[in-house]
Amino acid sequence: MTDEEEKVICDFYAKEFPDTMSFDDVSTKLDTLNNHPHIQRLRRIFCDNLVFALTEGFVKYDDTSLVAYEGSLLKLVYENIEKLDKDSYFFWAFYYYLKKQYKKCKDNIHKVCSEKLKQGVLNEDGVLDFFLVPFKNAPNEIWDFITDEVKSVKCEAGIPEFCDLISLYYRSNDNDVVVDALLSFIQKYPNYKSPNEMLGYTYYNMSMWNNAIACFEKVEQEYYFFMSDIYWMLAWSSGKIKKYADEEKYYRLSYELAPEMQFTLNNLGYSLYKQKKYLEARDIFKQCLDAEKDLPCASNNYVRVLIALGRNGDAKKFINSGKFKVAKAIRDRVKKLDNHNARLKKCDVAVEPDIDDTDSTEKVTIDIGIKRQQFSNEKLLEDELTARIESGMPVFGMNLKVYKRKGEYGRQYIIPVGRLDLLCEDTAENLYVIELKKDSGYDDAYEQTAQYLDWFEKSGKFKGKKVYGIICLNNPTKELISRVHNDKRMRLFEYQISYTEL
Incomplete structure (x- = not known):
């Protein structure tokens, strides 16, 4: 297929299947185009989108996370790959991997590598897109096979070592070993992007906030594993070093990409609160309460912001309603206040915030399935x-x-x-x-x-x-x-x- 023909097909897909169309609707419409001369190519484009949505949604796969997709995204992945020709080797490798039919998975991985051998040099993007991201935290049987296959293909400098690095990253239980391996690789191959992402994640779990921030800043949206999680980790790390303006910025970016992510909205509100942007913070916490989201932190913080705004009567009324659970220390504090409600102004009232992170924010655990030792x-x-x-x-x-x-x-x-x-x-x-x-x-x-x-x-x-x-x-x-x-x-x-x- 020529580049011009490929462009025509991609333009047709973009026109017929806009981003606003649901995956279910795309799948149904594709079934009506079975006689289209390029139906296989169209369905491969769709399968690529499905696999991207599935793989980017997980940092790791496990039976629990995949079961959550049964009847929806995972089902669509299975159904649409089953309609592809058998020479769509990558998709069939992924299909058999999810089905835990590892022999068939490896057969198709070998065919993917044979195809790549004919197409030129395999680079970091290719290795990540075709192997390391979709087959993340695979069992040793698959991981070792992928590593050996990739090493047999013509590739850019560092790819064999990169595969070994990924293998160590998912297998080691020692942070010192992982950090040392990542830093050594970055020193030798500074143009690779994803090791900075993995190193940032490791530093984040080690509570080395400034190091995590520096690593994620190098990635600059060219992320492979974490998507909105990078912004979440940047936000949490920035808050820990009291860079509240950066914390707010990154929580907003994370919420824009993944509004469903737990505690993003509450933590954004608390960042505003720490910056004395009380009116904005109040609106954020009210949004959480209306959606019954990010509780009980949001309810604690809603009372805090009411106190900061001088709305003592509103704080008492909220607590007395009993609709939401509020920490005892905050309830006791409100009892001592009068019933006065200060007049709200367009600008925030300059009251020093009562900062107590213990019941105000939550850290999201981003799990890759490895529990590592942390200190030497x-x-x-x-x-x-x-x-x-x-x-x-x-x-x-x-x-x-x-x-x-x-x-x-x-x-x-x-x-x-x-x-x-x-x-x-x-x-x-x-x-x-x-x-x-x-x-x-x-x-x-x-x-x-x-x-x-x-x-x-x-x-x-x-x-x-x-x-x-x-x-x-x-x-x-x-x-x-x-x-x-x-x-x-x-x-x-x-x-x-x-x-x-x-």
């Missing part, structure tokens, strides 16, 4: 130092802040020659490469830090910046102390943990 000794040291810096406490005798630009955050910062524990800057924007070690058993600490400093001094990106190195560990060797003291670019610090009886 060095990560605890890194956590503690980062927390001190971000709180504004002086460290190493200086006032530093973690280096931060859009899509970049100085914790676990990647440069071509390695990965920095922390990249910080002072008030004069001088840079500090901070290398943390849990003990003295690291003879390469000096060489590693010196290599990083050499790279910064030669880098065009950081041209004109002064850069210094700080090594922090426990019980440094005399040799390390001597080498650092002989390099004017570096300083050495020892951390200690002590227990004192009082």
Whole structure:
């Protein structure tokens, strides 16, 4: 089929089956076009839309999530693939995968790869679209087969390692191992998009909010796994670092893409509340209550915003109605108020918000089916130092802040020659490469830090910046102390943990 013929068919599909048409109606109408000369191509376009809707709706597949689609989307997927010719290998591979007929699934995966071999180089988009997204968290039998098949096809640099990375990502139960593998791959293949998405998700689950934000900012809507979830995670992470304007922006984007997602609307309202946009917040919480959505957080927050607006009488009336459950602490607070209702103005009343996240917002769990361990000794040291810096406490005798630009955050910062524990800057924007070690058993600490400093001094990106190195560990060797003291670019610090009886 020529490009012109393909365009004609796609234009016909767009005209006959607009985006406003439901999947059920599209399927029914396609059945009336069985004599159309290009019915197979038209149905493949529709199946592609169905598979996209199904695969993008899940971060993982399991029996519970698929049962939820029985009689609707999943049924349409089965029915329409069954009407395709047997040479529609991708769709039949997906069909047999969902049916758990793995031998037939693998036969069709092999045929997909054979087709791709004839069409040219397989790139990141192709691997993701045809294999990694639709067959996400597949059993080892399918995953290993896909990896071997893809490696047999002509592909762009990094694809074999990328397949191994995905396999590790879904199988490992150790966050440190996953983060290290993702960072190593990104360092070697910086043009790949999806590893940043997976790394952002991992950081999000590790409560490393700034790192998660930086990773998701790099994706810039070119997401493969999470869709509206990226905006949700960006919103939650922004709220955790008290960037409330960004939190509001991302909750709005998430709600625009997926209004059905739980707690998006309530958390948006609470973000407005924290910014003292009380009238807007009240309307959001009222919308939640009318739809009986995001309870009980929305009911707690509705009372909070009424108090902030000076509408004490309305708050009492709402609680006394008993229609919605409200936290005891909030009910007790309302009892002490008078019955006065302040006059509402066009602008919000400047009352300090009563911020209590414990019963105000909910974090949505985005599950890929892996429960991972979270902490190593060095990560605890890194956590503690980062927390001190971000709180504004002086460290190493200086006032530093973690280096931060859009899509970049100085914790676990990647440069071509390695990965920095922390990249910080002072008030004069001088840079500090901070290398943390849990003990003295690291003879390469000096060489590693010196290599990083050499790279910064030669880098065009950081041209004109002064850069210094700080090594922090426990019980440094005399040799390390001597080498650092002989390099004017570096300083050495020892951390200690002590227990004192009082």
